[in-house]
Amino acid sequence: xxxxxxxxxxxxxxxxxxxxxxxxxxxxxxxxxxxxxxxxxxxxxxxxxxxxxxxxxxxxxxxxxxxxxxxxxx
Numbered sequence: 001x002x003x004x005x006x007x008x009x010x011x012x013x014x015x016x017x018x019x020x021x022x023x024x025x026x027x028x029x030x031x032x033x034x035x036x037x038x039x040x041x042x043x044x045x046x047x048x049x050x051x052x053x054x055x056x057x058x059x060x061x062x063x064x065x066x067x068x069x070x071x072x073x074x
Contacts, residue, residue, distance in 0.1 A: 004012075
């Protein structure tokens with residue numbers, strides 16, 4: 001410690017006091033950005049799942065009509 005002059009310590013403390021808030025800010029902001037991206041992705045998947053469920057319901061109805069028709073054939 002005696003080999004570093006006082007103005008060197010000022011620079012080191014200044015750099016550390018700048019780096020710590022920047023790192024903390026970055027760590028706090030990443031989850032918010034990730035949450036927004038995840039939410040958008042999940043909303044897109046939910047819309048796709050709703051469309052798929054509707055399509056499957058339509059196919060089920062058609063198959064039900066076919067089954068009814070086949071059961072009515074003597």
